[in-house]
Amino acid sequence: MDETVxxxxxxxxxxxxxxxxxxxxxxxxxxxxxxxxxxxxxxxxDSISQEVVQLCEENSADIKQAAVLDIIYxxxxxxxxxxxxxxxxxxxxxxxxxxxxDFKKKFKGRLRSALKNVTITFKEYEDxxxxxxxxxxxxxxxxxxxxxxxxxxxxxxxxxxxSSSVLKSNLPLLCQALIVASNYHDIREMExxxxxxxxxxxxxxxxxxxxxxxxxxxxxxxxxxEPESADIRIVQENRSEKERIHRLNQEVFGGxxxxxxxxxxxxxxxxxxxxxxxxxxDKKEPFRCLVKFSSPHLLESLKSLAPAGMADAxxxxxxxxxxxxxxxxxxxxEKKSLxxxxxxxx
Amino acid sequence: GVLACLEMLESRAHREAVExxxxxxREEKSAFLKxxxxxxRLQRDQLRKKLEQLEKEQLGKEGIPLDPPLPSPREVLEWxxxxxxxxxxxxxxxxxxxxxxxxxxxxxxxxxxxxSFLDSFHLELLLRPEFQEFRIQRxxxxxxxxxxxxxxxxxxxxxxxxxxxxxxxxxxxxxRRHQLEQFQEQxxxxxxxxxxRNSLCNLLSFRYQIPGKSGNSxxxxxxxxxxxxxxxxxxxxxxxx
Numbered sequence: 006m007d008e009t010v011x012x013x014x015x016x017x018x019x020x021x022x023x024x025x026x027x028x029x030x031x032x033x034x035x036x037x038x039x040x041x042x043x044x045x046x047x048x049x050x051d052s053i054s055q056e057v058v059q060l061c062e063e064n065s066a067d068i069k070q071a072a073v074l075d076i077i078y079x080x081x082x083x084x085x086x087x088x089x090x091x092x093x094x095x096x097x098x099x100x101x102x103x104x105x106x107d108f109k110k111k112f113k114g115r116l117r118s119a120l121k122n123v124t125i126t127f128k129e130y131e132d133x134x135x136x137x138x139x140x141x142x143x144x145x146x147x148x149x150x151x152x153x154x155x156x157x158x159x160x161x162x163x164x165x166x167x168s169s170s171v172l173k174s175n176l177p178l179l180c181q182a183l184i185v186a187s188n189y190h191d192i193r194e195m196e197x198x199x200x201x202x203x204x205x206x207x208x209x210x211x212x213x214x215x216x217x218x219x220x221x222x223x224x225x226x227x228x229x230x231e232p233e234s235a236d237i238r239i240v241q242e243n244r245s246e247k248e249r250i251h252r253l254n255q256e257v258f259g260g261x262x263x264x265x266x267x268x269x270x271x272x273x274x275x276x277x278x279x280x281x282x283x284x285x286x287d288k289k290e291p292f293r294c295l296v297k298f299s300s301p302h303l304l305e306s307l308k309s310l311a312p313a314g315m316a317d318a319x320x321x322x323x324x325x326x327x328x329x330x331x332x333x334x335x336x337x338x339e340k341k342s343l344x345x346x347x348x349x350x351x
Numbered sequence: 352g353v354l355a356c357l358e359m360l361e362s363r364a365h366r367e368a369v370e371x372x373x374x375x376x377r378e379e380k381s382a383f384l385k386x387x388x389x390x391x392r393l394q395r396d397q398l399r400k401k402l403e404q405l406e407k408e409q410l411g412k413e414g415i416p417l418d419p420p421l422p423s424p425r426e427v428l429e430w431x432x433x434x435x436x437x438x439x440x441x442x443x444x445x446x447x448x449x450x451x452x453x454x455x456x457x458x459x460x461x462x463x464x465x466x467s468f469l470d471s472f473h474l475e476l477l478l479r480p481e482f483q484e485f486r487i488q489r490x491x492x493x494x495x496x497x498x499x500x501x502x503x504x505x506x507x508x509x510x511x512x513x514x515x516x517x518x519x520x521x522x523x524x525x526x527r528r529h530q531l532e533q534f535q536e537q538x539x540x541x542x543x544x545x546x547x548r549n550s551l552c553n554l555l556s557f558r559y560q561i562p563g564k565s566g567n568s569x570x571x572x573x574x575x576x577x578x579x580x581x582x583x584x585x586x587x588x589x590x591x592x
Contacts, residue, residue, distance in 0.1 A: 098500050100579055103549040133550050160549040161495035211491045217473035218452040219459045220439045329489060 006062045013150050014061055014071050017078060018054035026053060029081070033074045036060050068150065072126035076138050079155055079168075080130065083202045086155065086168040090197045090205055090331075091180065093163045093189035101188060103160040105129065112137070112186035119178055124148045133159050141175045154179060157202065163189065164209045166202060196334035204264035208328050214261025215329075250311045250318040257325045263304035269333045271296040271323065276339055304328065446522070447514055454478075454488060460518050464526040464582070472521055476510075485510060495550040496520050497579075519580040526582030527552035543569060553579065558592075568592070 021029055027046055030036055040060045046053060061070075079086065113125050122142025129135050137156040142148035154175065157166040165183055169176060180192045199205050207213040241247070277292035300306045304327065311318035319325075327333055422430075442448040449458045455478040461471045472493075477486040484507040492498045498517070505513035531552060535542065538559070546557035553576040560569050570591050577585040 098497070100497075100553075100577075101551075102554045102575060103551075104554055105547060105549070129547075131545075133548070159495075161551050164494060210494050215473070215489055215491060217459065217475065217489075217491070218450045218457045219473065220443070220448060220450055 006066055007068070009147075009150070010066060010068050010071050011058050011062065013068070014066065014074065015054045015058050016151075017071065017075055018057050019050055021078060023050055023053070025081075026050075026057075029074070029077055030057065032077050033070075035064065035066065035070050035074070040064075068124055069126060072124055072138055072140070072150070072153075073128060075150075075153070076126060076128045076136050076155075079138075080128070080136060084200050086202075087198060087200055088157075088166050088168050088202050088205055090195045090209060091165045091167060091183075091192050092195050092209075093165065093184055093187065094191040094193075095163065095188070096190045101161050103187075105135070105160070108135075108160070108186045112182050115182040115185045116178065119181075120144070120175075122146065122148050124150065124153075135160065139175075139179065156183065158183070158187070159206075159210075160187075162210070165192070166205060196332040198333065199264075199266045201265040201267075204266060207264045208331050213264045213328050214259035216256050216259040247312075253318045254308060254311055257319065258304070258308045263302070263308060264328055265305075266303045266327065266333055267301065268297055268299045269303055269324070269327055269335070270298075271335045271337055274336065274338045298324075303333075447518055455485075458514060460514075460521055462518075462522045462525040464522070464529045467529075469525045469529060470521075474517075492517070492521070493524075493550075496524065516580070523576075523578075523580045523582045524551055527576060530582065531555065551579070552576070555584075 018026060023046065027041065027044075030041055030044075031038075036057075040063075044053065044056055044060070109127055116123050116125060116139070120142070121144065124138075124140040126138040127135060128138075135158045137158065138153050139156070140148035140150045140153040155168040156179065158164075167176075167179070184190060184192050195209075197205060197208065204213075273292065273294050273296060275292065307320060307324055310316040311320065323335065323337075439448065443459070443461060446461050446463065447458065448461075449456050451457075452475060455476045457473060457475045459471060459473050462469045472491050474490045474492065475488045477488045479486065487498070487502060490498065496517070497520070501513055501516050501520070505516065531546065531548060535546065540562055541559045543558040543560065546555060548555050554574070555576075556571065556573040558569050558571050560567075568591055570589055572587065572589045574584040575586040576583070
């Protein structure tokens with residue numbers, strides 16, 4: 006077995022938390038159950054990984070199998086990576102019968118014709134997600150296995166999720182290969198990024214909770230506002246206001262959990278509005294600034310602002326339009342028209 | 352000879368006596384019922400007279416004939432609401448239902464396959480009567496359904512055609528997916544490995560063997576569903592490895 010492969014496997018196993026190593030090796034399926042039995046998972050990780058490498062040596066592992074283990078690790082710990090969303094455009098309108106074998110062949114063909122030193126690995130998952138791992142080399146160097154790019158694609162959709170390697174120069178090539186393989190003719194990056202891959206999918210696949218007006222035979226199951234106190238001496242003074250806020254919140258955010266985004270960034274290029282007598286700015290130039298909202302779970306925190314009394318309901322549409330517009334990067338310029346409000350660029 | 356004659360005469364006499372008895376009974380009963388009828392008729396006439404008299408008295412008092420009591424407004428409203436609810440439920444059962452929303456109309460598409468209701472999808476259309484247009488404002492349609500294509504083809508002139516076509520696409524997709532899930536569940540011993548599918552479930556391939564019958568041979572089947580609005584395949588190919 007190649008020394009670089011052995012080292013790569015050793016380092017990959019070291020990344021895995023000790024109590025999950027067995028499960029991941031089982032998912033990998035490269036080592037037999039009998040071989041797994043011989044491993045002692047209670048020793049220090051260093052020793053475990055050495056033993057795993059030895060077993061892989063027995064089975065003559067090559068870089069292809071090692072790459073699959075890496076995909077498995079990154080699939081389980083997908084939220085450690087930052088994912089960007091790309092949208093593809095199609096020219097024709099014929100029905101597609103996406104064939105995975107065809108896709109793989111075209112993708113590999115396109116990449117390899119431009120760059121000989123690449124490692125390309127595919128893995129399909131139950132939810133129809135196709136994971137692609139690409140390790141990049143140069144015409145003279147073998148691929149760098151420690152800085153691969155990951156692509157997640159669902160067939161017959163125009164969206165691709167990419168977690169780029171640091172080697173950004175390979176991105177155009179990757180995009181090319183994707184549109185060729187999936188029969189699209191153009192691709193562009195959307196202004197949508199997050200660590201939570203599933204939330205990004207929820208947003209572009211329209212799987213997140215939207216409040217649609219429907220007639221349902223069952224009564225609506227909204228969350229109940231604080232229940233009536235048992236003690237009748239306690240009276241809710243602003244009950245109607247609370248109910249108004251709750252109702253508005255439900256309308257905007259829906260009843261279900263929100264997609265998980267960590268930030269929203271607004272680049273302002275608007276004129277600073279102040280009392281003309283104050284003359285804070287000598288020149289009447291757009292005041293450029295960047296406003297960034299960060300949170301472990303931005304949309305949930307926005308949803309709880311009004312009920313917590315920290316903001317007025319309804320919230321600004323600039324904040325609430327995030328899942329609908331599928332973006333968390335905005336550029337706001339002045340709108341030169343009747344309306345004095347700012348204009349959000351598409 | 353003589354005894355037989357005597358017996359015959361005796362039985363004849365007996366029979367005639369019985370008949371006579373029955374006849375008398377019938378006549379008695381008939382008479383009784385006739386009197387009864389006469390009595391009841393008399394009673395009816397008396398009651399009629401009484402009723403007429405009472406009505407004349409009432410008329411004298413108010414001048415308006417008495418109507419049967421009206422249902423209260425509340426009862427009428429409840430009946431109307433109940434009726435509408437049932438109607439809405441019927442619409443939901445048909446699969447396509449709608450509701451006017453703040454900005455336009457919100458359509459709900461409830462898919463079903465072979466008697467079980469499956470996924471629901473929603474679509475909000477912005478109504479702009481002045482421009483004669485319907486624009487899709489929000490929706491929860493999966494990205495592999497050709498929503499843009501359909502809206503370009505049918506809207507704004509043919510809203511019904513648009514909804515029908517979209518509904519057919521969604522129903523067929525959900526039907527194909529449901530069949531695949533059922534297939535994996537019920538024939539798990541036959542299938543080898545994982546069936547390969549795409550998002551629309553319109554190309555499916557899997558390997559299988561028939562336990563006990565096919566021996567060691569494994570078959571590979573590929574199903575192609577050319578019509579996106581149907582949940583049955585148009586082409587099937589089976590090969591043996």
